[in-house]
Amino acid sequence: MTLLVDVFLWGVVIALGIALAARSQPLFLDSLRFAWREFMALLPRIALGMIGSGFIAEILPQQWMLAWFGPGTGPWGIAIAAIAGALTPGGPVIGFALATTALKSGAGAPQVIVYTIAWALFALQRVVIYEIPAMPPRVVWLRVLVSLPLPFLAAWAALVVGRP
């Protein structure tokens, strides 16, 4: 599946590259150099993030976090789940892995929804490693600010609908 995403991504790259090269070759070469500099600047951060996240996840007290947002914890559990999600390190796997463990050990679905959404939106490591270097910091903080109510809106929807 990641292969499919790679193929699609590079298809987009090639299509855009051809479109740009057809329009202006010097500009195309310029943009290649620009993209390469960008890539080399991002590289050390991504290396740190990917390699660090595995170790950080390993030393987290996972069973505590699960106990706190288990079934029947109500609004309190939802609040704890949101905080736990924000504190879970970024990286593609760890949040989903913990969420799955939580579901399997009987955590409430709204709590797990809050957890995965808060993790996706706020994982500090992801904000610091990927988002701040690539976007103006002021826009990043605005993005975080307006995202604050979102996990709770989704949990509220889950409670009202009674699914999944």
Add this chain to the structure above:
Amino acid sequence: MSAPVRRPRRAFDWSAAVIAVLAVSAALTVYLRDGQARFFSILTDDLGLFGLMLPKVLAGCLIGAFVTLLLPRETIARWVGAESGIAGILVATFAGAIMPGGPFTIYPVAGAFLAAGADAGAACAFVISWTLIGYARAIVWELPFLGLDFVTWRIIFSLPLPILAGLLARWLWRYVAPPAKDAA
């Protein structure tokens, strides 16, 4: 068409240093607490993931650079600029949902759009939409873990959220925007 004007990016600054300290202390803790074998097993896993990410990172940087040059500033400003209304937020939400790749792709593209005239509300809607309803992320990472039923409902509940957050961000931006330095 003009070359993108963006501040040059330093490879290493305070934020990277914080992560470096965290990563090294966590790695040391694992090494001392769980031993060498566990340490190397985690390291190998993470290096493998890192290798898988690299082509996506490069693709993200290239897409960002190409799109900035291909889409004239006026077009971006018209579609997703400050005056684009709710349609601009909807366009940004849709773009975020269909944008392939990971955080290493999405943020450079969002940064490029901002530099090219998109407004903060649209950029927020774009990033949040990718985060919450982007199919690439859901299919590759979330589905194998949490299953179709959970993921489908989670996405349905998330559909309106980027639009709400984007509108809120656009409204707030009027109060927190930095003073305009250049009108260009």
